[in-house]
Amino acid sequence: MKALAQAEQKVAALSGPYQRLLDEDTHEVPAVLRLQHNPCLGTEDIPVRRYTSRAYHEREKERLWSRVWQFACREEHLPEPGDVVVYDIAGRSYLLVRQADGTIRGYVNACLHRGRRLRDYDGHCDGLVRCPFHGFAWRLDGNLADVPAGWDFPQLPDRDLTLPQVRVDSWAGFVFLNPDPGAGPLEEFLGGIIAHFADWDLGSAYVEVHVAKVIQANWKVAQEAFCEAYHVAGTHPQILPWQGDLLTQVDVWDNFARAITPGGVTSPHLTWVPSEEEMLRSMLDVRDGETSPITLRPGERMRAVAAELARTRWRPLAGDQVDRMSDAEMMDSIDYTVFPNFHPWGAFNRIVYRFRPNGDDHRSCIMEVLLLSPFRGQRPPPSPVRWLAADEPWSAEPRLSSLGKVFDQDTFNMANVQLGLETTLRSGVLLSEYQESKVRWLHRTLTEWIGE
Template identity: 65%
Template sequence: AQEAFCEAFHVNATHPQIMAYLGDTNSQVDVWDNFARVISPGGTPSPLLEYDVSEEDQLRAMLDTSYDKELPIKIPEGTTMRAHAAAMSRERWRPMAGDWVDSMSDAEMMDSIDYTLFPNFHPWGAFNRIVYRFRPNGDDHRSSIMECIFLAPYPEGNKPDPAPIHWLSDDENFSDAPELDTLGKVFDQDVFNMGKVQLGLETTQKTGVVLSNYQESKVRWLHQKLTEWCGEDE
């Protein structure tokens, strides 16, 4: 299951609503020994779109604001949505992180920076709160346990109490978890086609899967590490 969260190459087919402000196929992929990273630029439209996306359209997509409603934020003249949103993000985090935010680049404020520490730990970089962890579901190779954890800085001396765990049942959607906010809808999109992908893997006559040379190299790295650690059944 964690393969689905190891690349941004699926955005155009799975999350088309974010293409206006996420440069999916512009993602940078870095692979080291026991960890890897994907950086997807935010505040910039997907190169796959065949039309020009205005700064306002990017902002509407990011805020999920329909065209019949007034935008709650105005982009100052002479700046870009990316730069303005990055500045607003710094101010949002300033009460918790202090003036440290002034040393953070626009990329650290806006981009999706997804690390994977082999074999199953996925912390996001900079000020993104998201952390994934994937675990085996007993001996069932057709399912797994996915955890999404939000980690965020807090004002010194005001450490919050541990958050209660909210486990979802088999018949619940991620959007049924209010703790995930809008991320729940994104996860629902992610898992929508997973059953068909699993069925395809189990029924194919091919000896392997086809991966893109670059954008899915993190998936390839993951399986190479699994083979290195566990061996390969000839």
């Protein structure tokens, strides 16, 4: 009990600096940023086999990906009846189909004749989902519509050839799929994160940018690179003058967790202390590639000035909503993770990540970055996904702006982490108690699903 009390005191001390920073905000801070929840998750190592073992990947397929709610697409990817999205996960394939009544259904993406995938790509089907192999076709509602040379299938009247459904539901414009017919409701699975995002209306945004890349590492290796700020000093030193990496507050609940890293404050890692103007110049140079012409008045804090610049930037699209947003909402990296692999960021960060196995390969994965933006008037169509080639950096996509260079730095580590895990003589991965507790949460929850 004494050790637990000491751990709780340590957690409270580590989250304190961020909460004190909120006390200095020029606007009212939303209650959701005042929440603190980080029970001690221990100091045990994470088994290396979780990243390297084919047997563990097979258990993930059986006990996780076939049973868990998972982000599949955005509602705007299916604007009209007959629109279809193909969602693949760990060697299995599903279809999401907009119905005539506006609802969305999910089906197993396999022809009930010879098993070929019914669809290989997203698009529109004009009322029928037709197999490209022999031409069997189904209506949008999953009922069999056409069998070429049907007279040669006398057994059909005795067979149920309705497309098997998978569960589908939506939250905040995100469409989720669950292959398990016995799964509980999505709302129950998401839990408290629904209330967290009540004032951050992601459902009213649109996908302005969508970029994907195959990473030569297990999906957890890639995802964990975005679960902590402990790596910032080693991987992103250019942002240390204005990014408070060691001031990150980490919170974990049941099916979701978050890490809030403050912007507009200097990293304690720096051996020198920049002035407020130097901090602003550094941020704008990294973000926009330009030197700041702004001169701060005596006593002005870079964090407040940069937050006001962000409000000015977004006001034409978001309106006076930005004037109600705190400096923290405009400046801080508020990275939520919904188990197992979905990262929606809070406030005006725009970023959404998804990490999933690359087909049935446990040593590679697909990393996706979506940028959600507010809009005026009619919703713009979502950006088509841009797939980066193996040798193409994230910075090759200009719409990612400065984020592209950051992602290049992140992904530079990933294949080397995988190779190191394949090579190491240690059986476990060493994690810090607090700064990497979001990674600990991920593995604690994996254990609950997979059993080991």
